[in-house]
Every structure is written in structure tokens, then in C-alpha cells.
Amino acid sequence: MAGKLYLVPTPIGNLGDISRRAAEILEAVDFIAAEDTRVTVKLLNHLGLKKPMTAYHRHNCGTAGPAVLERIQAGENCALVTDAGTPAISDPGEDLVALCAGAGVAVESIPGPCALTVALSVSGLPTARFTFEGFLPLNKKNRWTRLDALRNEERTMVFYEAPHKLRATLEDLAAAFGSDRPLAVCRELTKLHEEVLRLTIGEAAARYAAQEPRGEFVLVIAGLPAQAPAADGEGALARALELRREGLPLKLAAARAAEEFGGKKRAIYDQVLEIEGK
Numbered sequence: 001m002a003g004k005l006y007l008v009p010t011p012i013g014n015l016g017d018i019s020r021r022a023a024e025i026l027e028a029v030d031f032i033a034a035e036d037t038r039v040t041v042k043l044l045n046h047l048g049l050k051k052p053m054t055a056y057h058r059h060n061c062g063t064a065g066p067a068v069l070e071r072i073q074a075g076e077n078c079a080l081v082t083d084a085g086t087p088a089i090s091d092p093g094e095d096l097v098a099l100c101a102g103a104g105v106a107v108e109s110i111p112g113p114c115a116l117t118v119a120l121s122v123s124g125l126p127t128a129r130f131t132f133e134g135f136l137p138l139n140k141k142n143r144w145t146r147l148d149a150l151r152n153e154e155r156t157m158v159f160y161e162a163p164h165k166l167r168a169t170l171e172d173l174a175a176a177f178g179s180d181r182p183l184a185v186c187r188e189l190t191k192l193h194e195e196v197l198r199l200t201i202g203e204a205a206a207r208y209a210a211q212e213p214r215g216e217f218v219l220v221i222a223g224l225p226a227q228a229p230a231a232d233g234e235g236a237l238a239r240a241l242e243l244r245r246e247g248l249p250l251k252l253a254a255a256r257a258a259e260e261f262g263g264k265k266r267a268i269y270d271q272v273l274e275i276e277g278k
């Protein structure tokens with residue numbers, strides 16, 4: 001019988017954040033697939049555990065992934081861990097999950113530390129609707145395609161960034177969203193020098209132009225303030241167009257916009273059809 005792949009989150013700074021269940025799984029599995037075995041051995045030492053490990057990271061996932069899958073299919077249980085946080089969130093773990101799930105192997109995710117949720121929850125910005133953007137692309141064209149697509153984003157946006165790229169990223173974010181846009185710079189979360197700065201993108205750019213960025217960063221940026229619905233039906237039309245951009249079928253988009261903003265489904269349907277037909 002095939003084994004299971006467990007996604008085991010590890011602390012993003014404070015070793016006390018390893019959960020009892022995460023530790024039990026690390027103890028129970030046959031082997032651990034680790035992003036960096038030197039980092040994981042420190043955690044295992046902290047827990048008083050010894051366990052066979054294999055490396056699974058960005059540079060070897062093409063060959064290491066199928067090898068891990070083969071061992072699981074042969075009956076072994078595997079825990080996937082990364083250097084910090086929840087595996088498969090902005091790291092190559094997502095490929096291993098897809099590989100195993102695609103092969104019909106059971107995958108179980110253990111809840112635990114994740115830089116995204118720690119930053120979002122402490123940001124002071126709206127959390128009801130948000131979009132996780134991870135790392136912005138390095139390639140200039142791809143980066144601006146992504147930023148352009150976010151210009152009218154009304155949801156709170158969460159980005160990961162490395163310290164040596166922070167200055168350039170803050171400049172690009174200011175150009176895309178404006179210097180006055182509220183931002184929470186979440187640095188070294190759960191660590192001794194944890195810091196959460198709630199300021200504007202422009203203020204953050206000025207601060208880090210004068211001071212070398214150090215540590216690990218999550219940037220949480222306020223979305224564009226929502227447009228007030230227009231009384232003349234424009235609100236319903238705008239909402240229907242937005243829902244269409246999100247991929248909703250026309251009929252459903254018109255019905256939902258009519259429900260939210262008032263107006264006749266059929267009229268909204270026809271207006272969208274006309275605009276899209278142009």
C-alpha cells in the first residue's frame with residue numbers, strides 16, 4: 001500500500017512555533033524531504049529526533065520529486081519541510097504536491113506557521129479579501145505585466161521580498177500604486193528583531209533608501225479604495241464587468257451584479273454583451 005506525503009510547516013523564526021502535531025508527524029514518518037537538510041537537522045536536534053533525510057529543493061526538484069514519489073508509492077511515508085513556513089507556498093513544494101496528487105497519492109497538510117498569514121493578520125489592513133502575490137517576477141516585462149494587472153486591485157495585496165531586492169521593489173510598487181498607498185512592512189516576523197511598520201509606500205522607499213534593508217520581509221499593501229456604486233446602474237455594470245474579468249459566465253455575472261447593486265439582470269446582460277462584443 002502506498003504511503004502518504006505530509007506537508008509539515010516549520011517555524012519562520014521562533015522555534016517554539018513548531019506544533020505538537022508537526023513534531024509527531026516528523027517523528028512518525030519514514031523519511032523527510034527537506035529544502036536544506038542542514039537547516040532541518042537543527043530543528044530535529046531541537047526536537048530530539050533523528051530521521052533519514054533527502055534533499056528536495058529548487059535546483060533538484062525535477063529528479064528529486066519523482067524519486068520521492070517512487071518511495072511513497074512503495075509504501076514509505078514522507079514529510080516535506082522547507083527552511084521555514086508552510087511547504088508549497090512560494091517554494092518548489094507545490095510541484096511535489098501536484099506530482100503526488102496527480103499520481104493518486106494521499107497528501108495531508110498540517111496547519112502551522114506561514115509568513116503570509118502572520119503578516120496579513122498583523123498588518124492593520126483589511127483582511128476580508130486579499131490576494132497573495134508571492135515574489136514579483138525578476139524579469140522586467142513580466143514584473144510590469146503583473147503590476148499593471150494589479151493597478152485596480154481593490155483587495156489587500158501581499159508580497160514576499162528578499163532584503164537585497166527590497167529597495168528596487170518599493171520603487172516599482174510606488175510607480176504602480178502611487179507613493180501615498182498605505183503599506184505594512186513586516187520584517188523578521190516571530191524573531192527577536194520583529195518589526196511592523198505601518199506607513200505609505202513612499203515613506204517606506206525613503207526609509208530604506210537611507211537604511212540598508214536587513215532580514216526577511218513581507219509587504220502588505222492596501223487595495224485601491226472601492227468605487228462607490230453609481231445610482232444610475234453604472235455600479236451594476238462595472239461589477240458585472242469585474243466578475244467577467246474574474247472568469248464568471250456572463251449570465252451569472254449579470255445575475256450577481258443585479259443582486260448586489262439592483263437593476264434588471266437582462267439589461268446588465270445586454271450591456272455587458274455589447275461592450276464585450278466591441
Ligand code: SAM
Nearest residue numbers: 012085086089114115160161188189216217218
Ligand atoms: N513557505 C514559506 C511561508 O509561506 O511561510 C515562505 C517561503 S519563501 C521562499 C520565503 C519568504 O517568506 C521570504 O523571502 C520572506 O519574504 C518571507 N518570510 C519568511 N520568514 C519570514 C519572517 N520571519 N519574517 C518576514 N518574512 C518572512
